[in-house]
Amino acid sequence: MAKKARHISRKELYDLVWKVPRTHLAKRFGISDVAIGKACRKAGIPMPPAGYWARKSAGRTVRKMPMPPRVPRINEEITLGGSRYDYGWYYIDKEIMGQTPQPPVFEEPLEKVRDRIKKQLGTGRKA
Numbered sequence: 001m002a003k004k005a006r007h008i009s010r011k012e013l014y015d016l017v018w019k020v021p022r023t024h025l026a027k028r029f030g031i032s033d034v035a036i037g038k039a040c041r042k043a044g045i046p047m048p049p050a051g052y053w054a055r056k057s058a059g060r061t062v063r064k065m066p067m068p069p070r071v072p073r074i075n076e077e078i079t080l081g082g083s084r085y086d087y088g089w090y091y092i093d094k095e096i097m098g099q100t101p102q103p104p105v106f107e108e109p110l111e112k113v114r115d116r117i118k119k120q121l122g123t124g125r126k127a
Contacts (some may be wrong), residue, residue, distance in 0.1 A: 005082025
């Protein structure tokens with residue numbers, strides 16, 4: 001039987017991926033290291049490149065890539081493990097237990113996010 005789904009923040013997963021190899025994280029969460037990689041890619045989280053852990057264990061200097069700001073299509077909460085069928089039960093349990101979800105907190109002002117997205121999309125004029 002699969003382990004129950006774990007819900008963590010994007011920042012927590014970023015910190016874990018750069019602190020511990022994915023194979024170790026996979027054992028902790030009861031999923032594969034490939035699933036950890038997919039979750040990171042889906043959430044826009046950079047991962048250590050190949051050879052990172054070998055260089056780090058050899059005492060060589062390694063560089064940690066900064067986490068890019070969250071774009072609108074990416075959730076702040078990431079689900080690891082579980083089944084696709086138990087996803088809805090998580091929210092029902094929260095409602096039954098009387099826990100009110102916290103509103104999202106953004107690190108940058110809305111105007112800055114809007115300007116960044118406009119720049120990514122372009123001017124909107126047709127050629």
